[in-house]
Amino acid sequence: MAEEKSQASSSKMLTLKASDGVLFEVELNIAKEMKTVQAYIDDCEDIETIPIPNVLGKHLAIVIEYIKKTNEEYDAEFEKQWNMDDLQLLLLAANYLNISGLQECLCKAIAKRIENKSPEYVRKVFNIENDHSPEEEAKLRKEYKWAFEGVDKD
Amino acid sequence: MKMIKVDNNENEGCLNTDVIFDILSRVLAKPLLSMKCISREWHNIISNRSFIKAQLQNTKLDLNGFIVQDRYMISKRDIKTVSYIPVESKNGAKVVHQMVFGFLPEDVVVLASCKGIVCCRSCLPSPNPTIYVCNPSNREWIQLKWSPPCDITESIALAFDFDFEPSKFKLVRVKCIELNNNEDEGDFFFTFELYCSETKAWRKSTEICNCKDDMIKNRGIYIGGFLHWLTEGDQILTFDVEKEMSLLIPVPVPPANELRIVAACIGEYEGRLHYVQVSEQGLHVWCLEDLFEFKWILKDCKLLENFEVEYPRFFFNLKNRVLESSEDTTNPWMNPLCFKDGKLLIKVSAELYIYDMKKDKMVHACSFLQLKPQSMSHPTVFPFSLTLVSLKDA
Numbered sequence: 001m002a003e004e005k006s007q008a009s010s011s012k013m014l015t016l017k018a019s020d021g022v023l024f025e026v027e028l029n030i031a032k033e034m035k036t037v038q039a040y041i042d043d044c045e046d047i048e049t050i051p052i053p054n055v056l057g058k059h060l061a062i063v064i065e066y067i068k069k070t071n072e073e074y075d076a077e078f079e080k081q082w083n084m085d086d087l088q089l090l091l092l093a094a095n096y097l098n099i100s101g102l103q104e105c106l107c108k109a110i111a112k113r114i115e116n117k118s119p120e121y122v123r124k125v126f127n128i129e130n131d132h133s134p135e136e137e138a139k140l141r142k143e144y145k146w147a148f149e150g151v152d153k154d
Numbered sequence: 155m156k157m158i159k160v161d162n163n164e165n166e167g168c169l170n171t172d173v174i175f176d177i178l179s180r181v182l183a184k185p186l187l188s189m190k191c192i193s194r195e196w197h198n199i200i201s202n203r204s205f206i207k208a209q210l211q212n213t214k215l216d217l218n219g220f221i222v223q224d225r226y227m228i229s230k231r232d233i234k235t236v237s238y239i240p241v242e243s244k245n246g247a248k249v250v251h252q253m254v255f256g257f258l259p260e261d262v263v264v265l266a267s268c269k270g271i272v273c274c275r276s277c278l279p280s281p282n283p284t285i286y287v288c289n290p291s292n293r294e295w296i297q298l299k300w301s302p303p304c305d306i307t308e309s310i311a312l313a314f315d316f317d318f319e320p321s322k323f324k325l326v327r328v329k330c331i332e333l334n335n336n337e338d339e340g341d342f343f344f345t346f347e348l349y350c351s352e353t354k355a356w357r358k359s360t361e362i363c364n365c366k367d368d369m370i371k372n373r374g375i376y377i378g379g380f381l382h383w384l385t386e387g388d389q390i391l392t393f394d395v396e397k398e399m400s401l402l403i404p405v406p407v408p409p410a411n412e413l414r415i416v417a418a419c420i421g422e423y424e425g426r427l428h429y430v431q432v433s434e435q436g437l438h439v440w441c442l443e444d445l446f447e448f449k450w451i452l453k454d455c456k457l458l459e460n461f462e463v464e465y466p467r468f469f470f471n472l473k474n475r476v477l478e479s480s481e482d483t484t485n486p487w488m489n490p491l492c493f494k495d496g497k498l499l500i501k502v503s504a505e506l507y508i509y510d511m512k513k514d515k516m517v518h519a520c521s522f523l524q525l526k527p528q529s530m531s532h533p534t535v536f537p538f539s540l541t542l543v544s545l546k547d548a
Contacts, residue, residue, distance in 0.1 A: 140191040
């Protein structure tokens, strides 16, 4: 019954075009969850196809599915299916499309995955160059040694 | 509307600073400290005030370790040994750190630990007694005068909530005084003095609490606006910091009154005061459901025999030893020293263990001698959580 209602009030369908040309037909109320898209619609009312230049088709599909299905249970299981690379790309998509629920879900997931890892691992994951001088880094590691190293100081 | 330019690179997305900020604000304090060395940008993000505020809102504090403070001896001179036992260590290593407070200008005695902020004082005797409020995670500290008379037995507790603009806290100084009312026996009272970080001044409270027993394990625990201290007489001295009102909460009385409570401690878990006791019937953990109704609920109990069966390498003849030592209250065989978030640091004979109530798991933390104690009486132990909170605003 609820579905019929929403269909009646937002029967308008919208087409989203991913960066690799894949097209997705979505209902207006789904598309509105993406605030970036909402702003686009507000600007140009008659638009039917909206380009999403920063997101690949495979990720846009996942994002749309998330919006349709999101609830506590779904969110808890959602992130488990994706590897770190996909998580980051999905996060970029969520950030670009401005979907705060999805962004929060993905940030939490990534935070959890990097929490117990070494600095080297984390640098690799985010493709970060270490611009600390060796002395700086040694000093930092020494300062926080008592907090996280399993080495007996004495 | 934010438009982010992203390289249309299929293999690697380079996350922008805003997104990194969002991710890191959901990471716990301990790993964040180690992530400071990842790059200069990350170091700056993690040290940034608005980041710290977001991180405090998005994460819960984790119990990271126990601070163990050797207690003064009969001579009333402070012992300078303070140790830190992390809750988790790599490869099950027996880890103990000293010099955790080495960043302070002098040797100190730890008085209180609340949400990652620690209150300590100069070791007595001292020419210039000072109180320090510090955060060992970022080595920040502020000092205040400790006005005489400075009694080695007094307790100063820390009441700290997360209020960031600026970080405010209160200190409550509790002394036990005797008032003679022209009879042979004096009456004992607790008096309270408050320090407010906003006014930077001490003020004597008009509130006093009549209690014949002195505090033991001497540290105040701050939960939801109230400070709690365990006393010798099986009552918990409680003080409402805002209203400046005190009351005495009786500890939960176990069903069999002949039960000898060998040792006990109090601590916070899930926002409520808990009471942990060791008796001939085993380890009991009670939760204070309703403060004013004095309503306690039993959360966990384990027979001493079960400890022996499950951990034969740690505990041999546990029940008998516990009962034998119950005559000597100064050094019980099995002594719960500190409880927080479901984890209990417990001393059994000369070894320290951490018991995880939720997982029903006991691990050996270290030998008591690793703490380099100079006093064989039980130390005062404080739960500690790493936090990024800055005291600079206080």
